[in-house]
Amino acid sequence: MKGVWTVERVRAAERRVFERTPEATLMRRAAFAVGVRSAELLTEHTGAVSGRRVALLVGAGNNGGDALWAGVFLLHRGVAVTAALLAPERTHAEGLVAFRRAGGRIVRVPEDTEAAHVAVSTADLVIDGIVGLSGRGPLRPPAAELVNLVTGPLVAVDVPSGVDPDTGAVAGPAVNADVTVTFGGRKPGHVLADGAVCSGAVHVVDIGLGDELGEPDLVLLDAADMGALWPVPGPEDDKYTQGVVGVAAGSETYPGAAVLATGAAVLATSGMVRYAGPAADAVRTRWPEVIATGSINDAGRVQAWVVGPGLGTGAAGREVLATVLEKGVPVCADADAINLLAAETALWDAREPDTPLVLTPHDREFARLAGDVGDDRVAAARRAAERTNCVVLLKGHSTVVAAPDGRVLVNRARGAWPATAGSGDVLSGLIGALLASGVEPWLAAGCAAGVHELAGDVAADGAPIGASALLAAVPDAVRMVRAAAAASA
Ligand SMILES: NC(=O)C1=CN([C@@H]2O[C@H](COP(=O)(O)OP(=O)(O)OC[C@H]3O[C@@H](n4cnc5c(N)ncnc54)[C@H](O)[C@@H]3O)[C@@H](O)[C@H]2O)[C@@H](O)CC1
Numbered sequence: 001m002k003g004v005w006t007v008e009r010v011r012a013a014e015r016r017v018f019e020r021t022p023e024a025t026l027m028r029r030a031a032f033a034v035g036v037r038s039a040e041l042l043t044e045h046t047g048a049v050s051g052r053r054v055a056l057l058v059g060a061g062n063n064g065g066d067a068l069w070a071g072v073f074l075l076h077r078g079v080a081v082t083a084a085l086l087a088p089e090r091t092h093a094e095g096l097v098a099f100r101r102a103g104g105r106i107v108r109v110p111e112d113t114e115a116a117h118v119a120v121s122t123a124d125l126v127i128d129g130i131v132g133l134s135g136r137g138p139l140r141p142p143a144a145e146l147v148n149l150v151t152g153p154l155v156a157v158d159v160p161s162g163v164d165p166d167t168g169a170v171a172g173p174a175v176n177a178d179v180t181v182t183f184g185g186r187k188p189g190h191v192l193a194d195g196a197v198c199s200g201a202v203h204v205v206d207i208g209l210g211d212e213l214g215e216p217d218l219v220l221l222d223a224a225d226m227g228a229l230w231p232v233p234g235p236e237d238d239k240y241t242q243g244v245v246g247v248a249a250g251s252e253t254y255p256g257a258a259v260l261a262t263g264a265a266v267l268a269t270s271g272m273v274r275y276a277g278p279a280a281d282a283v284r285t286r287w288p289e290v291i292a293t294g295s296i297n298d299a300g301r302v303q304a305w306v307v308g309p310g311l312g313t314g315a316a317g318r319e320v321l322a323t324v325l326e327k328g329v330p331v332c333a334d335a336d337a338i339n340l341l342a343a344e345t346a347l348w349d350a351r352e353p354d355t356p357l358v359l360t361p362h363d364r365e366f367a368r369l370a371g372d373v374g375d376d377r378v379a380a381a382r383r384a385a386e387r388t389n390c391v392v393l394l395k396g397h398s399t400v401v402a403a404p405d406g407r408v409l410v411n412r413a414r415g416a417w418p419a420t421a422g423s424g425d426v427l428s429g430l431i432g433a434l435l436a437s438g439v440e441p442w443l444a445a446g447c448a449a450g451v452h453e454l455a456g457d458v459a460a461d462g463a464p465i466g467a468s469a470l471l472a473a474v475p476d477a478v479r480m481v482r483a484a485a486a487a488s489a
């Protein structure tokens with residue numbers, strides 16, 4: 001698992017480290033890492049370092065100081081570096097002296113705006129040192145204008161400026177980095193909301209904070225974690241012992257949701273899948289291995305239920321949901337099951353106390369259930385999970401999975417191809433399969449989200465896909481995470 005720490009936690013670690021290590025040392029380490037990564041990118045993009053042009057965007061604080069010291073490193077490697085000072089009176093003093101001494105060129109904004117525009121638009125690489133951990137709100141107009149002129153690769157120092165470091169919210173112009181070099185550990189802004197996209201490839205450098213950071217505020221599962229969690233049948237297993245999944249989804253109007261959710265359960269684990277509902281014929285035709293019946297009461301025993309996709313919010317759907325919640329086994333409630341729970345509080349009483357319930361809302365479903373998501377997606381999901389005593393998986397480009405005990409994991413998507421109709425139905429089937437196998441609900445939801453996203457990426461391979469193609473790529477995605485787990489064992 002990879003950790004993610006809030007700004008407050010990073011600042012606290014920083015204070016402890018400052019008791020034994022001077023601030024300047026930390027800044028030099030940070031800047032060195034930015035310089036090295038920038039030199040590598042110059043080589044990748046232009047074939048050389050010496051003789052190339054780099055522009056620094058330098059704001060008022062230590063983030064700008066990091067950029068200036070990175071500039072010093074590049075000047076020593078023969079790069080022509082121009083620093084555009086966006087707050088000339090508040091520029092990091094030692095960094096500026098060192099930059100000048102090393103032969104760096106300085107342009108001041110707004111006085112030398114024209115020269116700054118030329119420097120940025122002709123640079124082979126630009127370093128964003130506008131704001132870091134103290135950044136609030138979007139880029140202001142002079143900085144936004146400069147960022148718009150960037151054509152070469154863009155390296156953000158610590159956090160892309162304009163992105164809220166704690167929420168990833170972007171409320172206006174922001175830096176869209178190719179690479180973000182960050183210190184100590186990832187920040188929420190790198191993995192959440194629009195910030196996840198603006199950060200590009202995140203490169204974490206330990207500048208000495210690592211030991212002081214403590215338990216992370218959020219975690220990311222990597223491929224090896226997912227592979228290690230994925231259920232694998234043993235020699236003693238049969239079709240029942242691996243956990244039977246039940247799917248109560250679909251309606252006359254939406255049979256496809258049932259086919260997709262059931263198919264995901266079939267492909268996610270070995271063992272058995274049962275289906276109950278009005279789409280039994282469609283399910284049987286597409287997935288002959290599924291034991292399909294028309295009614296939930298005839299479905300037989302299962303170890304977890306998936307309920308909701310395409311269910312409808314009428315009396316029939318309500319009845320199905322209430323029946324499933326009374327079964328006393330873990331449930332993944334998606335789509336209309338969430339809408340029903342949001343509309344009728346009495347339905348919550350049908351739930352056996354303490355049986356795990358995983359809710360998988362997108363933003364609109366979340367709003368019906370627990371109010372507007374707002375900018376802080378982690379806080380919203382965490383609140384809803386605590387209030388409902390459920391695992392809440394809030395969908396999006398970055399999917400947030402909150403457990404009732406406050407743990408949160410995030411799955412950051414590589415691209416947005418999985419945002420296609422029916423893709424959520426596939427996700428619910430994957431979660432149901434892992435729940436039935438006995439994976440802890442919070443991890444089951446996180447692991448399913450990660451494999452779902454990977455399947456979308458593999459299936460798309462640069463072109464649009466439908467949910468059926470995403471579903472078909474699930475076995476490949478499972479193989480990939482299992483291979484990652486084997487490689488790291
Ligand atoms: N945390 C650490 O341990 C270390 C931090 N370092 C650097 O220090 C940075 C934090 O530095 P500072 O606390 O001095 O603050 P920043 O450099 O992040 O911000 C400086 C100032 O910018 C202004 N500002 C805020 N939002 C703005 C916006 N949208 N547009 C324009 N100006 C805005 C504020 O007045 C703020 O005080 C980190 O991001 C990192 O780059 C490194 O030097 C090394 C160690």
Ligand SMILES: Nc1ncnc2c1ncn2[C@@H]1O[C@H](COP(=O)(O)OP(=O)(O)O)[C@@H](O)[C@H]1O
Nearest residue numbers: 362395396397413416418419421422423424425
């Ligand atoms: N911008 C995005 N980038 C990556 N994945 C996304 C994005 N938007 C949505 N997704 C994912 O696509 C799926 C959509 O689910 P959902 O909205 O329930 O669709 P449906 O109801 O059509 O099945 C979720 O897994 C979600 O995390």
Ligand SMILES: [K+]
Nearest residue numbers: 131157159161
């Ligand atoms: K920055």
